[in-house]
Amino acid sequence: MILLGAHFSIAGGLHKAVFSASEYGCTALQIFTKNASTWKERRLSAHDVKQFDVARIQTGIRWICSHAAYLINLASPDRHKYDKSVKALEHELVRSSQLSIPYVIMHPGSHMGAGEDKGLRRISKGINKVFDHVPEATCQLVLETTAGQGSNLGYTFEQLAAISDMVKAKERVGFCLDTCHVFAAGYDLRTKTAYQETMQAFERVIGLDRLRVIHLNDTKKGLGSRIDRHEHIGKGAIGIDAFSFILNDPQLKALPKIIETPKKKGPIDYDRMNLNRLRSLIEW
Secondary structure, X not given: OOOEEEEOOOOOOHHHHHHHHHHOOOXXXXXXXXXXXXXXXXXXXHXXXXXXXXXXXXXXXXXXXXXXXXXXXXXXXXXXXXXXXXXXXXXXXXXXXXXXXXXXXXXXEEOOOOOHHXXXXXXXXXXXXXXXXXXXXXXXXXXXXXXXXXXXXXXXXHHHHHHHHOOOOHHHEEEEEEHHHHHHOOOOOOOHHHHHHHHHHHHHHOOHHHEEEEEEOEEOOOOOOOOOOEEOXXXXXOOHHHHHHHHOOHHHOOOOEEEOOOOOXXXXXXXXXXXXXXHOOOOO
């Protein structure tokens, strides 16, 4: 069974996202466990957790990922922002653990002019601090590849490996490969040869055994643009073939694959369109 899904809204309750995913025929999904655009934290009640558990049982969807708030920046040189980021990530790991969510996906961070080396060290230091503060968290922290826009870190496999190397509890860290991001960062996926070279590079530097989630997104911008702009599957600069390579790669079959493609208002259901387009590529 291919684990395929989308990022769904939690409007009306966390459990609503699970039922929405089921309505789209998804076998996996991604959510925010709180309002992602604010620092305000969400405390889960026993009822929240129960509703989520019931939704998961009724739908049969087991593979659920949460995405940490975009405000979190463990590479920030600003002490106040850094401390708030550490605390916010702690809350996210605790919430996701309460919901029995296995993976919390996070953008590593932006150094904001302080330099890449300092930023990478601050990220790993922050992760170590978070893990020390919430040893009871059962979910794994999953670092996402980035496009390298601005001062964003994590746009090379080597940067992600460097962060992991400085984390004490390495078993608590996994990785997420975003197709839009890696392509924008300069890793080609458009031909079978290019795809294989990129995956071999990931295996060599990080290890495919540490890959936990794949984000399937096409991109509005070209190879190596370092610009993060998602596009509908097969309608961007990456093209449709790359998604066929991923969906039919036996090394990746067991991994949840999530779309984060544009959700525009109007008569077209873009999530259904993109999911159906991906399903049409599966040869299993």
